[in-house]
Amino acid sequence: xxRPFILIVAALTLLATAVPxxxxxxxxxxxxxxxxxxxxxxxxxxxxxxxxxxxxxxxSGEFSRAINSFTCVIFEIDANxxxxxxxxxxxxxxxxxxxxxxxxxxxxxxxxxxxxxxxxNRGIVYTLQREYDEALADFNQALExxxxxxxxxxxxxxVYALQGEYELAIADLQQAIETTGIDAVLADLxxxxxxxxxxxxxxxxxxxxxxxxxxxxxxxxxxxDNYQAYLRLTGSNGxxxxxxxxxxxxxxxxxxxxxxxxxxxxxxxxxxxx
Amino acid sequence: MRxxxxxxxxxxxxxxxxxxxxxxxxxTAAAQESPEPVATPDPSGVTVESCRELTERxxxxxxxxxDAVAPFFIGLGDAAFADEDYTPAIEAYSCAILADPxxxxxFMNRGYAFFAQRADPLALADFNRAVExxxxxxxxxxxxGMLYTVQGxxxxxxxxxxxxxxxxxxxxxxxxxxxxVHAAEGNYDLAMFDIDSALLIDPxxxxxYATRSAIYTxxxxxxxxxYRSRAGEAARYPNGSPIEVMGGLESAAETGSFxxxxxxxxxx
Numbered sequence: 001x002x003r004p005f006i007l008i009v010a011a012l013t014l015l016a017t018a019v020p021x022x023x024x025x026x027x028x029x030x031x032x033x034x035x036x037x038x039x040x041x042x043x044x045x046x047x048x049x050x051x052x053x054x055x056x057x058x059x060s061g062e063f064s065r066a067i068n069s070f071t072c073v074i075f076e077i078d079a080n081x082x083x084x085x086x087x088x089x090x091x092x093x094x095x096x097x098x099x100x101x102x103x104x105x106x107x108x109x110x111x112x113x114x115x116x117x118x119x120x121n122r123g124i125v126y127t128l129q130r131e132y133d134e135a136l137a138d139f140n141q142a143l144e145x146x147x148x149x150x151x152x153x154x155x156x157x158x159v160y161a162l163q164g165e166y167e168l169a170i171a172d173l174q175q176a177i178e179t180t181g182i183d184a185v186l187a188d189l190x191x192x193x194x195x196x197x198x199x200x201x202x203x204x205x206x207x208x209x210x211x212x213x214x215x216x217x218x219x220x221x222x223x224x225d226n227y228q229a230y231l232r233l234t235g236s237n238g239x240x241x242x243x244x245x246x247x248x249x250x251x252x253x254x255x256x257x258x259x260x261x262x263x264x265x266x267x268x269x270x271x272x273x274x
Numbered sequence: 275m276r277x278x279x280x281x282x283x284x285x286x287x288x289x290x291x292x293x294x295x296x297x298x299x300x301x302t303a304a305a306q307e308s309p310e311p312v313a314t315p316d317p318s319g320v321t322v323e324s325c326r327e328l329t330e331r332x333x334x335x336x337x338x339x340x341d342a343v344a345p346f347f348i349g350l351g352d353a354a355f356a357d358e359d360y361t362p363a364i365e366a367y368s369c370a371i372l373a374d375p376x377x378x379x380x381f382m383n384r385g386y387a388f389f390a391q392r393a394d395p396l397a398l399a400d401f402n403r404a405v406e407x408x409x410x411x412x413x414x415x416x417x418x419g420m421l422y423t424v425q426g427x428x429x430x431x432x433x434x435x436x437x438x439x440x441x442x443x444x445x446x447x448x449x450x451x452x453x454x455v456h457a458a459e460g461n462y463d464l465a466m467f468d469i470d471s472a473l474l475i476d477p478x479x480x481x482x483y484a485t486r487s488a489i490y491t492x493x494x495x496x497x498x499x500x501y502r503s504r505a506g507e508a509a510r511y512p513n514g515s516p517i518e519v520m521g522g523l524e525s526a527a528e529t530g531s532f533x534x535x536x537x538x539x540x541x542x
Contacts, residue, residue, distance in 0.1 A: 052349025271339035
Protein backbone atom coordinates (compact mmCIF):
# COMPACT_ATOMS: atom_id res chain seq x y z
CA UNK A 1 0.00 0.00 0.00
CA UNK A 2 2.88 2.28 0.84
CA ARG A 3 4.60 1.77 -2.50
CA PRO A 4 1.80 3.08 -4.79
CA PHE A 5 1.53 6.12 -2.53
CA ILE A 6 5.24 6.84 -2.95
CA LEU A 7 4.90 6.42 -6.71
CA ILE A 8 1.98 8.85 -6.83
CA VAL A 9 3.92 11.42 -4.79
CA ALA A 10 6.93 10.97 -7.05
CA ALA A 11 4.78 11.37 -10.15
CA LEU A 12 3.14 14.52 -8.78
CA THR A 13 6.52 15.96 -7.83
CA LEU A 14 7.81 15.24 -11.32
CA LEU A 15 4.74 16.85 -12.85
CA ALA A 16 5.04 19.90 -10.63
CA THR A 17 8.64 20.43 -11.71
CA ALA A 18 7.95 19.62 -15.35
CA VAL A 19 5.02 21.99 -15.89
CA PRO A 20 6.94 25.26 -15.38
CA UNK A 21 9.71 23.89 -17.54
CA UNK A 22 7.26 23.07 -20.31
CA UNK A 23 5.72 26.51 -20.03
CA UNK A 24 9.04 28.18 -20.77
CA UNK A 25 10.12 29.49 -24.14
CA UNK A 26 11.24 26.86 -26.60
CA UNK A 27 14.74 28.33 -26.58
CA UNK A 28 16.64 27.06 -23.56
CA UNK A 29 18.07 29.47 -21.03
CA UNK A 30 21.47 30.51 -22.35
CA UNK A 31 24.39 28.77 -20.74
CA UNK A 32 27.67 30.69 -20.80
CA UNK A 33 29.79 29.06 -23.50
CA UNK A 34 33.36 27.96 -23.00
CA UNK A 35 35.61 30.62 -24.49
CA UNK A 36 39.12 29.24 -24.50
CA UNK A 37 40.58 31.00 -27.51
CA UNK A 38 43.07 33.76 -26.89
CA UNK A 39 42.87 33.38 -23.14
CA UNK A 40 45.41 35.70 -21.53
CA UNK A 41 45.44 38.04 -24.53
CA UNK A 42 44.33 41.68 -24.24
CA UNK A 43 40.57 42.24 -24.24
CA UNK A 44 40.52 44.08 -27.56
CA UNK A 45 42.20 41.15 -29.31
CA UNK A 46 39.83 38.61 -27.78
CA UNK A 47 36.84 40.80 -28.59
CA UNK A 48 37.89 41.16 -32.23
CA UNK A 49 38.49 37.43 -32.45
CA UNK A 50 35.09 36.41 -31.10
CA UNK A 51 33.27 39.05 -33.14
CA UNK A 52 34.98 37.67 -36.23
CA UNK A 53 34.22 34.10 -35.23
CA UNK A 54 30.58 34.93 -34.58
CA UNK A 55 30.19 36.70 -37.91
CA UNK A 56 31.92 33.78 -39.61
CA UNK A 57 29.52 31.29 -38.05
CA UNK A 58 26.61 33.51 -38.97
CA UNK A 59 27.81 33.62 -42.56
CA SER A 60 27.81 29.84 -42.68
CA GLY A 61 24.34 29.63 -41.14
CA GLU A 62 25.55 28.30 -37.78
CA PHE A 63 23.37 30.56 -35.68
CA SER A 64 23.84 28.79 -32.32
CA ARG A 65 27.59 28.94 -32.64
CA ALA A 66 27.39 32.58 -33.71
CA ILE A 67 25.36 33.34 -30.59
CA ASN A 68 27.98 31.54 -28.50
CA SER A 69 30.76 33.63 -29.98
CA PHE A 70 28.98 36.91 -29.25
CA THR A 71 28.12 35.60 -25.80
CA CYS A 72 31.82 34.96 -25.22
CA VAL A 73 32.43 38.67 -25.71
CA ILE A 74 29.60 39.59 -23.35
CA PHE A 75 30.18 37.00 -20.62
CA GLU A 76 33.93 36.66 -20.68
CA ILE A 77 35.49 39.79 -22.04
CA ASP A 78 33.47 42.98 -21.99
CA ALA A 79 29.91 43.10 -20.70
CA ASN A 80 29.65 46.69 -21.99
CA UNK A 81 30.55 46.01 -25.63
CA UNK A 82 27.43 47.15 -27.46
CA UNK A 83 28.21 45.60 -30.90
CA UNK A 84 28.16 42.12 -29.36
CA UNK A 85 24.62 42.75 -28.04
CA UNK A 86 23.56 44.20 -31.38
CA UNK A 87 24.98 41.27 -33.34
CA UNK A 88 23.52 38.68 -30.97
CA UNK A 89 20.15 40.42 -31.07
CA UNK A 90 20.09 40.28 -34.86
CA UNK A 91 20.78 36.54 -34.82
CA UNK A 92 18.18 36.00 -32.10
CA UNK A 93 15.66 37.95 -34.18
CA UNK A 94 16.34 35.70 -37.14
CA UNK A 95 15.69 32.73 -34.88
CA UNK A 96 12.41 34.35 -33.78
CA UNK A 97 13.69 34.50 -30.21
CA UNK A 98 12.19 37.95 -29.79
CA UNK A 99 12.25 38.23 -26.01
CA UNK A 100 15.97 37.68 -25.79
CA UNK A 101 16.54 39.92 -28.81
CA UNK A 102 14.63 42.70 -27.05
CA UNK A 103 16.78 42.25 -23.95
CA UNK A 104 19.94 42.57 -26.02
CA UNK A 105 18.74 45.63 -27.91
CA UNK A 106 17.68 47.27 -24.68
CA UNK A 107 21.12 46.64 -23.22
CA UNK A 108 22.78 48.02 -26.37
CA UNK A 109 20.61 51.13 -26.10
CA UNK A 110 21.64 51.54 -22.47
CA UNK A 111 25.26 51.34 -23.54
CA UNK A 112 24.98 53.57 -26.57
CA UNK A 113 21.78 55.56 -26.43
CA UNK A 114 22.86 58.08 -29.03
CA UNK A 115 22.93 55.57 -31.85
CA UNK A 116 19.65 55.17 -33.67
CA UNK A 117 20.29 51.59 -34.76
CA UNK A 118 19.44 50.15 -31.34
CA UNK A 119 16.05 51.89 -31.35
CA UNK A 120 15.39 51.11 -35.00
CA ASN A 121 16.26 47.43 -34.71
CA ARG A 122 14.32 47.04 -31.47
CA GLY A 123 11.39 48.70 -33.21
CA ILE A 124 11.57 45.95 -35.81
CA VAL A 125 11.30 43.26 -33.10
CA TYR A 126 8.30 45.04 -31.56
CA THR A 127 6.71 45.20 -35.00
CA LEU A 128 7.27 41.47 -35.48
CA GLN A 129 5.57 40.95 -32.13
CA ARG A 130 2.72 43.19 -33.33
CA GLU A 131 3.39 45.58 -30.47
CA TYR A 132 2.94 48.57 -32.73
CA ASP A 133 2.83 51.30 -30.08
CA GLU A 134 6.20 50.22 -28.69
CA ALA A 135 7.55 49.96 -32.23
CA LEU A 136 6.37 53.47 -33.06
CA ALA A 137 7.97 54.80 -29.89
CA ASP A 138 11.30 53.29 -30.96
CA PHE A 139 11.11 54.54 -34.55
CA ASN A 140 10.15 57.97 -33.21
CA GLN A 141 13.19 57.92 -30.96
CA ALA A 142 15.39 56.85 -33.87
CA LEU A 143 14.09 59.80 -35.90
CA GLU A 144 14.68 62.09 -32.93
CA UNK A 145 18.31 61.06 -33.11
CA UNK A 146 18.51 61.43 -36.89
CA UNK A 147 15.56 62.93 -38.68
CA UNK A 148 17.20 62.17 -42.03
CA UNK A 149 17.23 58.39 -41.43
CA UNK A 150 15.44 56.79 -44.38
CA UNK A 151 15.62 53.46 -42.60
CA UNK A 152 13.69 54.63 -39.53
CA UNK A 153 11.24 56.63 -41.62
CA UNK A 154 10.46 53.67 -43.88
CA UNK A 155 9.96 51.45 -40.87
CA UNK A 156 7.66 53.93 -39.17
CA UNK A 157 5.63 54.15 -42.37
CA UNK A 158 5.19 50.38 -42.35
CA VAL A 159 3.89 50.46 -38.78
CA TYR A 160 1.55 53.35 -39.59
CA ALA A 161 0.23 51.38 -42.53
CA LEU A 162 -0.27 48.30 -40.34
CA GLN A 163 -2.32 50.48 -38.01
CA GLY A 164 -4.40 51.75 -40.94
CA GLU A 165 -2.90 55.22 -40.67
CA TYR A 166 -2.28 55.51 -44.39
CA GLU A 167 -1.97 59.31 -44.51
CA LEU A 168 0.75 59.27 -41.85
CA ALA A 169 2.54 56.47 -43.66
CA ILE A 170 2.38 58.33 -46.96
CA ALA A 171 3.66 61.50 -45.31
CA ASP A 172 6.66 59.62 -43.92
CA LEU A 173 7.46 58.03 -47.25
CA GLN A 174 7.20 61.31 -49.09
CA GLN A 175 9.48 62.83 -46.46
CA ALA A 176 11.96 60.00 -47.05
CA ILE A 177 11.92 60.71 -50.78
CA GLU A 178 12.42 64.40 -50.14
CA THR A 179 15.25 63.78 -47.70
CA THR A 180 17.29 61.73 -50.12
CA GLY A 181 16.30 63.63 -53.25
CA ILE A 182 15.76 60.34 -55.05
CA ASP A 183 12.83 61.94 -56.90
CA ALA A 184 15.33 64.04 -58.88
CA VAL A 185 17.16 60.85 -59.90
CA LEU A 186 13.86 59.31 -60.94
CA ALA A 187 12.86 62.40 -62.89
CA ASP A 188 16.17 62.23 -64.75
CA LEU A 189 15.70 58.53 -65.52
CA UNK A 190 12.18 59.22 -66.81
CA UNK A 191 13.24 62.16 -68.94
CA UNK A 192 12.26 61.35 -72.55
CA UNK A 193 15.20 63.43 -73.78
CA UNK A 194 17.63 61.32 -71.81
CA UNK A 195 20.25 59.48 -73.85
CA UNK A 196 20.20 55.71 -73.42
CA UNK A 197 23.12 54.33 -71.44
CA UNK A 198 23.81 57.61 -69.66
CA UNK A 199 24.59 57.00 -65.97
CA UNK A 200 22.17 58.40 -63.37
CA UNK A 201 22.79 61.95 -62.21
CA UNK A 202 24.23 60.50 -59.00
CA UNK A 203 24.95 57.16 -57.35
CA UNK A 204 22.23 56.03 -55.00
CA UNK A 205 21.51 53.26 -52.54
CA UNK A 206 18.70 50.87 -53.37
CA UNK A 207 17.19 51.65 -49.97
CA UNK A 208 16.43 55.10 -51.32
CA UNK A 209 14.02 53.50 -53.81
CA UNK A 210 12.16 51.60 -51.10
CA UNK A 211 9.66 54.41 -50.29
CA UNK A 212 8.23 54.07 -53.79
CA UNK A 213 7.58 50.36 -53.25
CA UNK A 214 5.89 51.07 -49.93
CA UNK A 215 3.84 53.88 -51.42
CA UNK A 216 2.62 51.44 -54.05
CA UNK A 217 1.61 48.94 -51.37
CA UNK A 218 -0.14 51.59 -49.30
CA UNK A 219 -2.03 53.01 -52.25
CA UNK A 220 -3.08 49.44 -53.06
CA UNK A 221 -4.26 49.01 -49.47
CA UNK A 222 -6.11 52.26 -49.84
CA UNK A 223 -7.66 50.99 -53.06
CA UNK A 224 -8.67 47.74 -51.40
CA ASP A 225 -10.34 49.64 -48.55
CA ASN A 226 -12.32 51.61 -51.12
CA TYR A 227 -13.28 48.55 -53.13
CA GLN A 228 -14.43 46.84 -49.95
CA ALA A 229 -16.44 49.91 -48.93
CA TYR A 230 -18.16 49.82 -52.33
CA LEU A 231 -18.82 46.08 -52.06
CA ARG A 232 -20.21 46.45 -48.54
CA LEU A 233 -22.64 49.12 -49.80
CA THR A 234 -23.73 47.24 -52.91
CA GLY A 235 -23.72 43.70 -51.55
CA SER A 236 -24.40 41.06 -54.17
CA ASN A 237 -25.40 43.76 -56.68
CA GLY A 238 -21.86 45.15 -56.87
CA UNK A 239 -19.99 45.40 -60.15
CA UNK A 240 -18.24 42.07 -60.78
CA UNK A 241 -15.10 43.90 -62.03
CA UNK A 242 -14.68 45.50 -58.61
CA UNK A 243 -15.33 42.15 -56.92
CA UNK A 244 -12.61 40.66 -59.07
CA UNK A 245 -10.16 43.53 -58.45
CA UNK A 246 -10.80 43.38 -54.70
CA UNK A 247 -10.25 39.60 -54.68
CA UNK A 248 -6.98 39.96 -56.58
CA UNK A 249 -5.71 42.66 -54.23
CA UNK A 250 -6.76 40.70 -51.17
CA UNK A 251 -4.79 37.78 -52.46
CA UNK A 252 -1.78 40.05 -53.03
CA UNK A 253 -1.97 41.28 -49.44
CA UNK A 254 -2.08 37.71 -48.19
CA UNK A 255 1.17 36.85 -49.95
CA UNK A 256 3.52 39.25 -51.79
CA UNK A 257 2.51 42.55 -50.30
CA UNK A 258 1.82 41.71 -46.68
CA UNK A 259 3.45 44.26 -44.41
CA UNK A 260 3.31 42.36 -41.13
CA UNK A 261 5.95 39.71 -41.84
CA UNK A 262 8.90 42.01 -41.27
CA UNK A 263 10.32 41.72 -44.77
CA UNK A 264 9.69 45.36 -45.61
CA UNK A 265 11.47 46.60 -42.50
CA UNK A 266 15.02 47.85 -42.76
CA UNK A 267 17.76 47.00 -40.29
CA UNK A 268 20.10 49.85 -39.37
CA UNK A 269 23.87 49.47 -39.29
CA UNK A 270 25.62 49.62 -35.98
CA UNK A 271 29.11 51.06 -35.70
CA UNK A 272 31.06 50.82 -32.43
CA UNK A 273 32.05 54.45 -32.72
CA UNK A 274 28.39 55.45 -32.88
CA MET B 275 52.86 -3.73 -13.24
CA ARG B 276 54.81 -5.30 -16.04
CA UNK B 277 53.87 -2.55 -18.47
CA UNK B 278 54.87 0.16 -16.02
CA UNK B 279 58.22 -1.49 -15.35
CA UNK B 280 58.95 -1.87 -19.02
CA UNK B 281 58.10 1.73 -19.68
CA UNK B 282 60.30 2.86 -16.85
CA UNK B 283 63.28 0.90 -18.17
CA UNK B 284 62.84 1.97 -21.76
CA UNK B 285 62.21 5.54 -20.78
CA UNK B 286 65.36 5.65 -18.70
CA UNK B 287 67.39 4.27 -21.57
CA UNK B 288 65.85 6.78 -24.01
CA UNK B 289 66.27 9.76 -21.75
CA UNK B 290 69.52 10.97 -23.36
CA UNK B 291 67.81 10.82 -26.75
CA UNK B 292 64.91 12.90 -25.48
CA UNK B 293 67.25 15.46 -24.00
CA UNK B 294 69.18 15.59 -27.27
CA UNK B 295 66.00 16.10 -29.30
CA UNK B 296 64.87 18.74 -26.89
CA UNK B 297 68.13 20.58 -27.13
CA UNK B 298 68.07 20.40 -30.93
CA UNK B 299 64.58 21.88 -30.85
CA UNK B 300 65.59 24.67 -28.51
CA UNK B 301 68.71 25.53 -30.45
CA THR B 302 66.85 25.42 -33.75
CA ALA B 303 64.30 27.85 -32.41
CA ALA B 304 66.98 30.08 -30.93
CA ALA B 305 68.95 30.06 -34.17
CA GLN B 306 66.06 31.54 -36.09
CA GLU B 307 66.55 35.10 -37.26
CA SER B 308 64.72 37.78 -35.38
CA PRO B 309 61.25 38.55 -36.77
CA GLU B 310 61.20 41.12 -39.53
CA PRO B 311 58.04 43.00 -40.39
CA VAL B 312 58.29 42.16 -44.06
CA ALA B 313 55.30 41.17 -46.09
CA THR B 314 55.35 37.47 -46.87
CA PRO B 315 54.35 36.54 -50.41
CA ASP B 316 50.69 35.75 -50.08
CA PRO B 317 49.88 32.36 -51.60
CA SER B 318 46.13 32.87 -51.39
CA GLY B 319 46.18 36.03 -53.53
CA VAL B 320 44.09 38.18 -51.21
CA THR B 321 44.28 41.94 -51.57
CA VAL B 322 43.35 44.86 -49.37
CA GLU B 323 40.25 45.26 -51.51
CA SER B 324 39.21 41.59 -51.29
CA CYS B 325 39.71 41.64 -47.52
CA ARG B 326 37.56 44.75 -47.28
CA GLU B 327 34.89 42.95 -49.29
CA LEU B 328 35.16 39.95 -46.97
CA THR B 329 34.60 42.22 -43.98
CA GLU B 330 31.61 43.86 -45.63
CA ARG B 331 30.20 40.49 -46.63
CA UNK B 332 30.35 39.09 -43.12
CA UNK B 333 30.02 42.04 -40.78
CA UNK B 334 27.66 43.79 -43.18
CA UNK B 335 25.38 40.74 -43.16
CA UNK B 336 24.67 41.52 -39.52
CA UNK B 337 24.78 45.28 -40.03
CA UNK B 338 27.80 45.53 -37.77
CA UNK B 339 30.69 47.75 -38.70
CA UNK B 340 33.89 46.56 -37.13
CA ASP B 341 37.62 47.14 -37.18
CA ALA B 342 39.13 44.64 -39.61
CA VAL B 343 42.12 43.74 -37.45
CA ALA B 344 44.07 40.49 -37.57
CA PRO B 345 42.27 38.70 -34.69
CA PHE B 346 38.94 39.52 -36.34
CA PHE B 347 40.01 37.74 -39.52
CA ILE B 348 41.36 34.84 -37.51
CA GLY B 349 37.96 34.51 -35.87
CA LEU B 350 36.34 34.49 -39.31
CA GLY B 351 38.84 31.89 -40.47
CA ASP B 352 38.33 29.67 -37.44
CA ALA B 353 34.59 29.66 -38.02
CA ALA B 354 35.12 28.55 -41.62
CA PHE B 355 37.71 26.00 -40.56
CA ALA B 356 35.30 24.53 -38.02
CA ASP B 357 33.00 23.79 -40.96
CA GLU B 358 35.93 22.29 -42.87
CA ASP B 359 35.66 25.12 -45.39
CA TYR B 360 39.39 25.38 -45.79
CA THR B 361 39.56 27.73 -48.76
CA PRO B 362 37.53 30.53 -47.13
CA ALA B 363 39.45 29.88 -43.92
CA ILE B 364 42.73 30.39 -45.77
CA GLU B 365 41.33 33.55 -47.34
CA ALA B 366 40.44 34.93 -43.90
CA TYR B 367 43.79 33.97 -42.36
CA SER B 368 45.55 35.60 -45.32
CA CYS B 369 43.59 38.77 -44.62
CA ALA B 370 44.80 38.56 -41.02
CA ILE B 371 48.35 38.37 -42.34
CA LEU B 372 47.70 41.30 -44.62
CA ALA B 373 46.31 43.27 -41.69
CA ASP B 374 49.35 42.45 -39.56
CA PRO B 375 52.26 40.66 -41.26
CA UNK B 376 53.98 40.19 -37.89
CA UNK B 377 51.09 38.39 -36.22
CA UNK B 378 52.30 34.83 -35.66
CA UNK B 379 48.91 33.18 -34.91
CA UNK B 380 47.70 34.19 -38.37
CA PHE B 381 50.53 32.25 -40.01
CA MET B 382 50.05 29.36 -37.62
CA ASN B 383 46.33 29.03 -38.35
CA ARG B 384 46.75 29.41 -42.08
CA GLY B 385 49.53 26.84 -41.94
CA TYR B 386 47.14 24.41 -40.28
CA ALA B 387 44.49 25.08 -42.94
CA PHE B 388 47.08 24.39 -45.65
CA PHE B 389 48.03 21.27 -43.73
CA ALA B 390 44.38 20.17 -43.71
CA GLN B 391 44.44 20.54 -47.48
CA ARG B 392 47.75 18.66 -47.59
CA ALA B 393 49.45 21.64 -49.18
CA ASP B 394 52.54 20.67 -47.22
CA PRO B 395 55.12 23.15 -48.54
CA LEU B 396 52.77 26.08 -47.92
CA ALA B 397 51.91 24.74 -44.47
CA LEU B 398 55.56 24.31 -43.58
CA ALA B 399 56.43 27.82 -44.78
CA ASP B 400 53.66 29.25 -42.61
CA PHE B 401 54.60 27.23 -39.53
CA ASN B 402 58.22 28.28 -39.96
CA ARG B 403 57.19 31.90 -40.24
CA ALA B 404 54.97 31.60 -37.17
CA VAL B 405 57.76 30.28 -34.94
CA GLU B 406 60.14 32.79 -36.47
CA UNK B 407 57.83 35.63 -35.46
CA UNK B 408 57.02 34.14 -32.07
CA UNK B 409 59.45 31.46 -30.89
CA UNK B 410 57.29 30.93 -27.79
CA UNK B 411 54.17 30.00 -29.78
CA UNK B 412 53.83 26.45 -28.47
CA UNK B 413 50.91 25.48 -30.67
CA UNK B 414 52.87 26.29 -33.83
CA UNK B 415 55.48 23.68 -32.88
CA UNK B 416 52.72 21.19 -32.18
CA UNK B 417 51.19 21.82 -35.61
CA UNK B 418 54.52 21.66 -37.38
CA GLY B 419 55.23 18.46 -35.52
CA MET B 420 52.00 17.03 -36.90
CA LEU B 421 53.07 17.97 -40.41
CA TYR B 422 56.48 16.36 -39.92
CA THR B 423 54.78 13.25 -38.54
CA VAL B 424 52.52 12.93 -41.57
CA GLN B 425 55.59 13.31 -43.78
CA GLY B 426 57.42 10.61 -41.81
CA UNK B 427 60.04 13.03 -40.47
CA UNK B 428 59.81 11.53 -36.99
CA UNK B 429 63.00 13.09 -35.64
CA UNK B 430 61.88 16.62 -36.50
CA UNK B 431 58.39 15.84 -35.26
CA UNK B 432 59.66 14.64 -31.89
CA UNK B 433 61.78 17.76 -31.63
CA UNK B 434 58.81 20.01 -32.28
CA UNK B 435 56.48 18.19 -29.89
CA UNK B 436 59.13 18.37 -27.21
CA UNK B 437 59.60 22.09 -27.71
CA UNK B 438 55.81 22.53 -27.64
CA UNK B 439 55.69 20.69 -24.32
CA UNK B 440 58.56 22.68 -22.91
CA UNK B 441 56.73 25.86 -23.74
CA UNK B 442 53.37 24.56 -22.59
CA UNK B 443 53.64 21.50 -20.33
CA UNK B 444 49.84 21.35 -20.02
CA UNK B 445 49.24 20.60 -23.69
CA UNK B 446 47.69 17.13 -23.67
CA UNK B 447 47.49 17.10 -27.47
CA UNK B 448 51.27 17.53 -27.81
CA UNK B 449 51.76 14.56 -25.46
CA UNK B 450 49.31 12.57 -27.52
CA UNK B 451 51.02 13.53 -30.76
CA UNK B 452 54.44 12.65 -29.43
CA UNK B 453 53.00 9.33 -28.30
CA UNK B 454 51.83 8.74 -31.87
CA VAL B 455 55.36 9.29 -33.20
CA HIS B 456 56.83 7.00 -30.55
CA ALA B 457 54.27 4.37 -31.46
CA ALA B 458 54.98 4.78 -35.17
CA GLU B 459 58.62 4.17 -34.38
CA GLY B 460 57.72 1.09 -32.33
CA ASN B 461 58.67 2.73 -29.03
CA TYR B 462 55.47 1.74 -27.30
CA ASP B 463 56.80 2.21 -23.79
CA LEU B 464 57.69 5.83 -24.54
CA ALA B 465 54.35 6.23 -26.22
CA MET B 466 52.53 4.92 -23.17
CA PHE B 467 54.51 7.25 -20.96
CA ASP B 468 53.29 10.21 -23.01
CA ILE B 469 49.75 8.86 -23.02
CA ASP B 470 49.83 8.68 -19.22
CA SER B 471 51.07 12.27 -19.08
CA ALA B 472 48.29 13.41 -21.42
CA LEU B 473 45.65 11.68 -19.33
CA LEU B 474 47.06 13.20 -16.18
CA ILE B 475 46.50 16.63 -17.74
CA ASP B 476 43.11 15.91 -19.25
CA PRO B 477 41.42 12.61 -18.41
CA UNK B 478 38.46 13.62 -20.60
CA UNK B 479 40.46 14.07 -23.80
CA UNK B 480 38.94 11.47 -26.15
CA UNK B 481 41.80 11.33 -28.69
CA UNK B 482 44.20 10.02 -26.08
CA TYR B 483 42.05 6.97 -25.43
CA ALA B 484 41.91 6.27 -29.15
CA THR B 485 45.69 6.48 -29.36
CA ARG B 486 46.15 4.24 -26.34
CA SER B 487 43.68 1.76 -27.77
CA ALA B 488 45.77 1.61 -30.95
CA ILE B 489 48.94 1.14 -28.90
CA TYR B 490 47.34 -1.71 -26.96
CA THR B 491 46.36 -3.28 -30.27
CA UNK B 492 49.92 -2.99 -31.51
CA UNK B 493 51.19 -4.54 -28.27
CA UNK B 494 48.63 -7.33 -28.64
CA UNK B 495 50.00 -8.13 -32.08
CA UNK B 496 53.54 -8.15 -30.73
CA UNK B 497 52.60 -10.60 -27.97
CA UNK B 498 50.63 -12.77 -30.38
CA UNK B 499 53.74 -13.00 -32.51
CA UNK B 500 55.78 -13.80 -29.41
CA TYR B 501 53.36 -16.64 -28.63
CA ARG B 502 53.59 -18.04 -32.13
CA SER B 503 57.36 -17.88 -32.25
CA ARG B 504 57.58 -19.79 -28.99
CA ALA B 505 54.73 -22.24 -29.48
CA GLY B 506 55.62 -23.02 -33.06
CA GLU B 507 54.17 -22.04 -36.43
CA ALA B 508 51.55 -24.77 -36.31
CA ALA B 509 50.25 -23.83 -32.89
CA ARG B 510 46.76 -22.39 -32.67
CA TYR B 511 46.02 -19.40 -30.53
CA PRO B 512 44.15 -20.43 -27.39
CA ASN B 513 41.09 -18.46 -28.35
CA GLY B 514 41.79 -17.23 -31.84
CA SER B 515 43.91 -14.35 -33.12
CA PRO B 516 44.02 -11.03 -31.21
CA ILE B 517 41.34 -9.69 -33.54
CA GLU B 518 39.08 -12.64 -32.75
CA VAL B 519 39.74 -12.23 -29.04
CA MET B 520 38.75 -8.61 -29.37
CA GLY B 521 35.44 -9.66 -30.93
CA GLY B 522 34.89 -12.13 -28.10
CA LEU B 523 35.61 -9.47 -25.50
CA GLU B 524 33.22 -7.10 -27.20
CA SER B 525 30.43 -9.68 -26.96
CA ALA B 526 31.45 -10.46 -23.39
CA ALA B 527 31.07 -6.79 -22.48
CA GLU B 528 27.46 -6.98 -23.63
CA THR B 529 26.58 -10.33 -22.07
CA GLY B 530 28.75 -10.16 -18.94
CA SER B 531 30.23 -13.57 -19.83
CA PHE B 532 33.83 -14.33 -18.89
CA UNK B 533 34.03 -17.33 -21.24
CA UNK B 534 36.56 -15.67 -23.54
CA UNK B 535 39.17 -15.77 -20.84
CA UNK B 536 38.80 -19.47 -20.04
CA UNK B 537 40.78 -20.61 -23.06
CA UNK B 538 43.84 -18.91 -21.65
CA UNK B 539 44.03 -21.08 -18.50
CA UNK B 540 47.18 -23.18 -18.60
CA UNK B 541 49.56 -25.41 -16.64
CA UNK B 542 53.25 -26.07 -17.15
